[in-house]
Amino acid sequence: MSGGAIAGLLAAGVFAILVLLLAVPILKLGKVLDEVVTAIKAMSDGATPLLDEVTATVSTTHQQLRKVDGISTNVSDASANISALSSVIAAAIGSPLIKVVAFSHGVSKALADRTKPTARRRAK
Secondary structure (H helix, E strand, O other): OHHHHHHHHHHHHHHHHHHHHHHHHHHHHHHHHHHHHHHHHHHHHHHHHHHHHHHHHHHHEEEHHHHHHHHHHHHHHHHHHHHHHHHHHHHHHHHHHHHHHHHHHHHHHHHHHHHOOOOOHHHO
């Protein structure tokens, strides 16, 4: 056997030992990756029903918001109608009512002046 053959056998032996030493961490890494795959699958299986529930909740909330939108539109229309009605009532009743109050105030003032003795009446 020559020196090159011995060196080749020695290099092959070192390489075999290196492969054996690296095989253990690679096997452990394979087990870890299997556990990760299992965990991801379990999370996916648990998340699917949760996403279905969230979708149903969002759909129900959307329907309720449509109803609230309709109600708020009706309330807005009703408040506009009430505002218009109060303007009509103020115009129809307010002006004549002010005139009646002013007339009654004038009459009461005239009657009060008539019942008071004034300096002119005394002078006559």
